[in-house]
Amino acid sequence: MKLLLLLTLPALAQAQLTQRGFLESSAQLYPDTTANDSGHVVGESLFRYEAFYKLIDLSFSAGFDARFDTHRETTRDLDFSWFDRTRQRPLFAIRQVGATYTRGKLTVEAGKQLIRWGKTDILTPTDRFAPRDFLNVVDNEFLPVTAARLTYGTQSDTVDLVFEPRLTPSRIPLLNQRWGTPIPLQEASPDFPAAPQYGARWNHIGAAAEYSLSFYNGFDHLPLFRLQPNFAVQRFYPQLRMYGADAAVPLGPVTVKAEAAYFISTDPQSDDYVLYVIQLERQAGEWSFVAGYTGQATTDHRSTFGFSPLRGFARAVVGRASYTVDTNRTVSLEGVVRQNGDGLWLRAEYTQAFGQHWRATAGIALIRGDPTDFLGQYRLNSQALLALRYSF
Amino acid sequence: MNRKSLSLICVIFPCLLHAQAPRQIIEESQRRGRSASQRYEGILEVIAADGKASSKSWQSLRLGSYGNSKTVIRFSAPAEVKGVALLVVNHPDRASDQWMWTPAIARDRRIALQDRSTRFFGTDFSFEDLEERDVDQYDFHFVGEETIDGAPCWRIESRPRQTKTSQYTLSHIWIRKDNYVAAQYENFVKDQLVRRLHATDIQNVQNIWTARALEMTDLRRKSRTILRMQKLEYNLPMKDDEFTVQALRR
Numbered sequence: 001m002k003l004l005l006l007l008t009l010p011a012l013a014q015a016q017l018t019q020r021g022f023l024e025s026s027a028q029l030y031p032d033t034t035a036n037d038s039g040h041v042v043g044e045s046l047f048r049y050e051a052f053y054k055l056i057d058l059s060f061s062a063g064f065d066a067r068f069d070t071h072r073e074t075t076r077d078l079d080f081s082w083f084d085r086t087r088q089r090p091l092f093a094i095r096q097v098g099a100t101y102t103r104g105k106l107t108v109e110a111g112k113q114l115i116r117w118g119k120t121d122i123l124t125p126t127d128r129f130a131p132r133d134f135l136n137v138v139d140n141e142f143l144p145v146t147a148a149r150l151t152y153g154t155q156s157d158t159v160d161l162v163f164e165p166r167l168t169p170s171r172i173p174l175l176n177q178r179w180g181t182p183i184p185l186q187e188a189s190p191d192f193p194a195a196p197q198y199g200a201r202w203n204h205i206g207a208a209a210e211y212s213l214s215f216y217n218g219f220d221h222l223p224l225f226r227l228q229p230n231f232a233v234q235r236f237y238p239q240l241r242m243y244g245a246d247a248a249v250p251l252g253p254v255t256v257k258a259e260a261a262y263f264i265s266t267d268p269q270s271d272d273y274v275l276y277v278i279q280l281e282r283q284a285g286e287w288s289f290v291a292g293y294t295g296q297a298t299t300d301h302r303s304t305f306g307f308s309p310l311r312g313f314a315r316a317v318v319g320r321a322s323y324t325v326d327t328n329r330t331v332s333l334e335g336v337v338r339q340n341g342d343g344l345w346l347r348a349e350y351t352q353a354f355g356q357h358w359r360a361t362a363g364i365a366l367i368r369g370d371p372t373d374f375l376g377q378y379r380l381n382s383q384a385l386l387a388l389r390y391s392f
Numbered sequence: 393m394n395r396k397s398l399s400l401i402c403v404i405f406p407c408l409l410h411a412q413a414p415r416q417i418i419e420e421s422q423r424r425g426r427s428a429s430q431r432y433e434g435i436l437e438v439i440a441a442d443g444k445a446s447s448k449s450w451q452s453l454r455l456g457s458y459g460n461s462k463t464v465i466r467f468s469a470p471a472e473v474k475g476v477a478l479l480v481v482n483h484p485d486r487a488s489d490q491w492m493w494t495p496a497i498a499r500d501r502r503i504a505l506q507d508r509s510t511r512f513f514g515t516d517f518s519f520e521d522l523e524e525r526d527v528d529q530y531d532f533h534f535v536g537e538e539t540i541d542g543a544p545c546w547r548i549e550s551r552p553r554q555t556k557t558s559q560y561t562l563s564h565i566w567i568r569k570d571n572y573v574a575a576q577y578e579n580f581v582k583d584q585l586v587r588r589l590h591a592t593d594i595q596n597v598q599n600i601w602t603a604r605a606l607e608m609t610d611l612r613r614k615s616r617t618i619l620r621m622q623k624l625e626y627n628l629p630m631k632d633d634e635f636t637v638q639a640l641r642r
Binding site: 018020022059100102104105107113114115116119121142151153154155158203205207210248250255283285286288324326327328353355356357359389391392 | 438440446447462469470471472474475481483486489497498499501502509510511514515615631632633635636637638639642
């Protein structure tokens with residue numbers, strides 16, 4: 001016992017506990033009603049807490065979200081869902097919990113965590129372990145996945161291996177609300193895959209460029225739909241294999257970032273396709289500009305009905321400009337315009353910090369287009385946003 | 393040696409002395425400030441033109457020195473940027489590489505070459521100001537001798553060589569004669585003075601004379617930022633593996 005105490009005391013002496021979080025309340029104001037939603041205002045509050053405990057080679061993380069909204073996008077039930085597979089957002093959710101072991105060039109992480117791949121900003125085709133909450137489609141956030149991740153790397157070369165035992169799907173719009181389909185549908189229980197997914201990525205940082213190759217085998221976190229004999233619609237997540245590449249090349253006047261992925265599937269209802277993004281970045285004083293094009297080429301068309309914002313935002317010109325007014329204030333404008341002109345999404349946002357803890361955000365989002373276009377179908381969901389965040 | 397040759401030497405020698413000495417002074421200043429590693433906790437106070445003040449704090453770890461070093465900066469305040477980290481990898485033969493880690497989206501992002509004139513997190517330091525100056529990437533010449541805060545200094549002009557990408561056309565550096573600490577920098581774009589860095593609270597820390605307070609004034613915005621270094625330590629054991637992109641997320 002004494003020996004154990006002697007061995008652990010030096011480690012405990014160097015242990016570090018850090019924590020952070022925020023409470024954010026927001027209101028989305030919709031001037032238009034939709035066929036399946038007569039509401040004009042959605043209010044939401046989110047409390048997030050994250051704690052990190054670091055020993056010498058080992059660190060632990062834990063975090064949770066508690067949220068509530070006026071529109072039942074968040075369930076009122078106290079059911080606990082580790083894999084985040086519920087239709088509505090959970091009242092309480094584990095944001096992260098896990099352990100990280102570091103030894104030299106090796107890092108092993110296990111638990112619920114965010115895993116991000118890719119280099120582009122507006123659309124990231126290779127970001128396969130990053131499902132999102134698409135309840136509000138254009139205003140989405142990443143969902144953590146339960147996975148084991150092994151990273152071995154130097155400054156110039158890094159190999160990343162990921163194993164996810166069960167799929168965490170992206171959360172799609174609720175059928176009875178404004179971001180859902182206006183056609184009344186009966187939904188059957190979803191068909192979630194039971195098999196695991198895995199992937200590998202190699203990243204190289206060179207003098208002239210940084211680039212990586214990636215591979216993923218598993219299931220799409222975005223669903224396709226199939227019709228059941230009772231005419232109910234069932235979500236399912238098709239098998240998916242991805243071969244991807246991304247690069248960042250700093251040139252004189254701009255930095256070029258590109259990302260491409262080839263997706264193939266053994267599922268008879270799933271397309272084979274290529275998604276690619278090329279974007280240019282430039283920083284000029286307090287201005288930051290990102291502009292690019294997202295493209296798509298379907299090599300084998302098989303799917304009929306699905307929900308894929310990733311493909312829905314493709315074949316479009318995308319851009320973002322932001323201006324840092326001063327330490328506390330930022331203005332930004334971002335947008336997506338489909339190349340055929342059938343869909344448009346523009347968002348302008350102003351944020352201001354007050355003191356060490358408070359930040360207020362005001363913004364407007366404009367959505368226009370043809371009802372048959374992925375973006376255009378949400379043309380009645382233009383909105384104004386007000387948010388107040390207290391961070392600690 | 394005839395009188396003509398002697399006169400020629402008398403004219404040329406001071407010029408030769410001035411052509412060599414400024415670089416030697418800068419090299420000596422850097423030699424005295426060199427350490428295997430450095431760690432400090434920085435408290436930043438940003439004072440806007442209208443007098444409104446805000447503060448930030450970070451922890452800085454540096455491995456290596458001058459032109460061949462790696463630095464990790466982790467923000468601890470204000471609350472909304474807690475955990476944001478920056479990795480700067482300086483190269484002796486080319487511009488440094490920089491990556492930023494944003495924990496809220498679990499993403500590392502390479503910062504582009506032309507970004508270096510951008511203000512660092514809304515402070516009056518630009519990204520370039522946080523880089524170390526490699527003497528081989530600049531030409532120096534002697535301007536004169538002046539006093540800063542009562543201490544006699546050499547005033548040296550430095551201009552980036554064509555191979556060096558810099559937002560500044562030239563800089564004037566005041567090096568204290570007593571301890572070779574850089575007491576002040578004035579950075580120019582063309583002929584306009586745009587930023588002034590004033591170093592104070594100069595202390596001997598582990599036999600290295602160090603300015604523990606740096607005040608950067610942005611003369612175009614009329615704002616200033618004061619960086620105070622606390623818990624400053626040199627030559628701590630640090631591993632190379634702590635200064636990689638993957639280490640940013642640990």
